[in-house]
Every structure is written in C-alpha cells, then in structure tokens.
Amino acid sequence: MPNSRPAVIVVAPDSFKGSVSAAGAAAAMARGARLAFGAAAEIVELPMADGGEGTLDALLATWHRPHLSMATTDALGRPKAARYGSSADGRVGIIEAAEGNGLPDVSDVPLQPLRADSHGVGTIAKRLLDDGAEEILLCIGGSASTDGGTGLLTALGARFLDAAGNPVAPGGGGLGSICSVDTSGLHPRAATVQWRIAVDVDNPLCGERGAAAVFGPQKGAGPADIELLDAGLANLARVLADLAAGTRPPAEGKSGRQGPPYLSTPGFGAAGGLPLALVALLGAETVPGAELVADAVGLDAALARADVVLTGEGCLDTQSLGGKVVDAVRRLAPASAPVLVVAGTVQLSAAQCREAGITAAVSIARGASTLPELTAAADILIEDAAAHICSALAFDSAAPRSLGLHENS
Known part of the structure; x- marks a missing residue:
C-alpha cells in the first residue's frame, strides 16, 4: 500500500447493553482510533446490532435517519406510543418488535x-x-408474547378461527383451538412486500428447546402454561403447514398435507414463535440478526476497504462467535485487516481470539471495577480502550509502512 494513502479504519460495534448505544460506542471508538491513527485517517462508523434490542437505533444512526412515532398497543392491548423507522426513500421499513409486544411495557402488572x-x-x-414500504425488516426479541405471530397477522386482517368458525381469543392461550385461517381480509400488500425477520437464537418452535419451554418462564409461564403454549404452537404449525401445502402443488410423490417442517425449524422459537405465521402466510425469510443488519448498513462493502477493523460489545465470550455482531464483523473482514475488539469484559483467551481471527481484544475496565462503575463511565472508557489497542498497532514498527502512517501523524 502506498504510504501516501491514509489508513481506512472501519468501526462497527454492537451496543454495550445498559451502558452505551451502538452509535455511542462507535463514536467513542472512533475518537480513540483518531488519537492513535491521526487526523489523516479515514474512519468509517457503522453502528451494528444483532437483531434484538438496539437494532432500530443502530440502523437509523447509520442511515442518518430520525425515528418515527405512532400510536399502537402493548402486549396486553393497552395504548402506547411506538417507535419505528424508514429508509430515506421509504423503500425499507424497520420495526423493533418489542415496541409493540415488549416485556418491559407490561411489567407494571x-x-x-x-x-x-x-x-x-x-x-x-x-x-x-400503507406508506408504501417494499421491504420490512422485523427485529424481534424481548417479547412478552407466545402467540406464533397470530396477533401480528390479525392486525393485518387475517382471522384465526376455531371449529365453529369463530375467531379465537388473542394470545397464546387460544392457539390450540385454531382449526383454520381466513386470509381473505389480509392487507393487499402484506404478501407482496419482502419480509426479513432478524433472529439471534436458533431455538425451534416446540419441544424442550422451544419457545414456550425456554422463554416462557421469563414471560410468567408456569409448567401448565408452558405445556398449553407448546401444544398450541404445535397445533398452529400443523394448521399453517396444511394451508401452505394447499396453496401450491405437492412435491412429486408426496402428500399435499406434509408441509414445511415448522416444528423443528431453527429460529422459529424466537419471540414466542413470531416467525411462524409470517413465514407460512407471507413468505417471510428468517435471517441471523447480525447478518441482516450488516447487509442493511453495507458492512461488507465498507470492510472490503478496511486497513483496520474495530468492533466490540458488552461481553466478549464464546457466544460472541456464534452469530453475534463480533462474529459477523470478523467473518466479513478481509484477511489483511487486523480485527480489534473492545469489550466491557473479555472472557476469551488470547489463543481463542487468535483461532477466531481476532488480532487483539481489550476490556474497558481499569483494574478491578464494579458494573455500576463501568456503566457510569462507559463512553470514556471505550474511547480510552480503543486508543490503547489502536496505538499498539499504529506505532508497531511495521505499522507505519503497512498502514500508510507517518511518524507523529
């Protein structure tokens, strides 16, 4: 690389949950990188998320778009204001599902x-x-519901009916009574737009690792509730599989009643089975959350130019390497670019980082610290940690030649 070309530093962190948003973390890391690499460096900030909490803010920050607000209801049907987003051309809409069925909104009862x-x-x-979006990015997580997405589809005009042809009661408790689905009143554009659902878990719909068994307890479900919800989701899956099979020619040599394997599909257990009805009725696609955000913000193209990559999150551990933001960044980063991680805590060894393709990882903690202490000063600590880790690279004896940096730059 010619020495005359300034280094390109791509900064793409997740939020530090409960402390700093992804946009705030990116800005802090960028300041630290600037201290190390100098004013001539080109620093690209791309706040990231894994499809859960903070995804809406990360996407809007990258697109330089304000959030929009509207009236909706919480998971118990009570009025509330919800935030959502849209791309500048209105083609892509962003929904963080917890704005309409989030657990925190119903924790007062x-x-x-x-x-x-x-x-x-x-x-x-x-x-x-109604506003003409051609693609909807649905970011799910933090939900209070286990309804298989029936509430969402009901709001769009579908009707889930019992044996007598009557609408079943809202919520997961009535899923076992569903015998048919009437889609005649479905929003005229619901099945024509592209739906992409960001998931950050691989749990199936039902069973020991299913939506009810794993996530039901945090939503208040006891053993009897879990059994009822699990059976209800299984029933809904069968009804929807039959409906889907009936709307297309059966595969050669197969009965039209077999349908897709909704019960065991990885990711369908996310957010109380929310993907189920959208995939079955609207042709939605489930996507690992970090990959969806990476695609939406153009991470791949940005990283292709990178000389140094800086990412981070609250805790760097083995889960970070299984579909989270750090995983997406390190996989997309070019082999020639060092990947540096700043985290609240680092639980991976140097050997594990090296094996994962991470050049170096540092914690923001300055010695022994409590979580409240780290949270209170997270912004400053992230900046300082980024400056430290970048300085070690920038002023390495080989770095000025390989990165186009100059002494005292």
Whole structure:
C-alpha cells in the first residue's frame, strides 16, 4: 500500500447493553482510533446490532435517519406510543418488535403469558404497508408474547378461527383451538412486500428447546402454561403447514398435507414463535440478526476497504462467535485487516481470539471495577480502550509502512 494513502479504519460495534448505544460506542471508538491513527485517517462508523434490542437505533444512526412515532398497543392491548423507522426513500421499513409486544411495557402488572399477543407489532407493520414500504425488516426479541405471530397477522386482517368458525381469543392461550385461517381480509400488500425477520437464537418452535419451554418462564409461564403454549404452537404449525401445502402443488410423490417442517425449524422459537405465521402466510425469510443488519448498513462493502477493523460489545465470550455482531464483523473482514475488539469484559483467551481471527481484544475496565462503575463511565472508557489497542498497532514498527502512517501523524 502506498504510504501516501491514509489508513481506512472501519468501526462497527454492537451496543454495550445498559451502558452505551451502538452509535455511542462507535463514536467513542472512533475518537480513540483518531488519537492513535491521526487526523489523516479515514474512519468509517457503522453502528451494528444483532437483531434484538438496539437494532432500530443502530440502523437509523447509520442511515442518518430520525425515528418515527405512532400510536399502537402493548402486549396486553393497552395504548402506547411506538417507535419505528424508514429508509430515506421509504423503500425499507424497520420495526423493533418489542415496541409493540415488549416485556418491559407490561411489567407494571402481573404477567399474562396466555393473553399477551403481538397485535401491536402488526399495527406498526400496517402503517409501513400503507406508506408504501417494499421491504420490512422485523427485529424481534424481548417479547412478552407466545402467540406464533397470530396477533401480528390479525392486525393485518387475517382471522384465526376455531371449529365453529369463530375467531379465537388473542394470545397464546387460544392457539390450540385454531382449526383454520381466513386470509381473505389480509392487507393487499402484506404478501407482496419482502419480509426479513432478524433472529439471534436458533431455538425451534416446540419441544424442550422451544419457545414456550425456554422463554416462557421469563414471560410468567408456569409448567401448565408452558405445556398449553407448546401444544398450541404445535397445533398452529400443523394448521399453517396444511394451508401452505394447499396453496401450491405437492412435491412429486408426496402428500399435499406434509408441509414445511415448522416444528423443528431453527429460529422459529424466537419471540414466542413470531416467525411462524409470517413465514407460512407471507413468505417471510428468517435471517441471523447480525447478518441482516450488516447487509442493511453495507458492512461488507465498507470492510472490503478496511486497513483496520474495530468492533466490540458488552461481553466478549464464546457466544460472541456464534452469530453475534463480533462474529459477523470478523467473518466479513478481509484477511489483511487486523480485527480489534473492545469489550466491557473479555472472557476469551488470547489463543481463542487468535483461532477466531481476532488480532487483539481489550476490556474497558481499569483494574478491578464494579458494573455500576463501568456503566457510569462507559463512553470514556471505550474511547480510552480503543486508543490503547489502536496505538499498539499504529506505532508497531511495521505499522507505519503497512498502514500508510507517518511518524507523529
């Protein structure tokens, strides 16, 4: 690389949960990188997320777009204001599902795991459809509901009916009574737009690792509730599989009633089975959350130019390498670019980092620190840690030649 070309530093962190947003972390890391690499360096900030909490803010920050607001309902049907987003041309709409079925919004009353639903999420989706969005990015996580996405589809005009042809009650408690689905009143654009659902877990819909068994307890479900919800999701999956099979020619040598393997599909257990109805009725695609965000913000193209890559999150551990932001960044980074990680805590050994393709990782902690202490000063600590780790690279004896840096730059 010619010495005359300034170094390109791509900064693409996740949020530090409970401390700093992804945009705030990116800005802090960029300041630290600037101290190390000098004013001539080109620093590209791309706040990231894994599809859960903070994804809406990360995407809007990257697109330099404000959030939009509208009236919807929480998981118990009570009025609330929700945030959502849209690209500058209005083509892509962004929904963080917890704005319409989030657990924190219903924590002021006893949890109702059989009643909570995703109708409020569907209200936001309807607004985006009415406004002409061609693609909807649905970021799920932090939900209070286990309704298989029936509430969302109900808000878009679908009807889930019992044996007598009557609509079943909202929430997961009525899923076992569903015998058919009436889609005649579905929003006219619901099945024509592209739906992409960001998931950050690989749990299947049902069973020991399913939506009810794993995530039901945090939503207030006891053993009897879990059994009822799990059976209800399985019933809904069978009904939807039959419906899907009936809308296309059966595969050669197969019965039209077999349908897709909804019960065991990885990721369908996310957010109370929310992907189920959207995939079955609208042809939605489930995508690992970090990959969806990476695609939406153009991470691949940015990293292709990078001389140094800086990423981070609250805790760097083995889960970080299994579909989280750090994993997406290190996989997309060019082999020639060092990958540096700044984290609240680093639980991977140097050998594990090296094996994963991470050049170096540092914690923001300055000696022994409590979580409240780290949280209170996270912004400053992230900047300082980024400056430290970048300085070690920038002033390495080979770095000025390989990165186009100059002494005292």
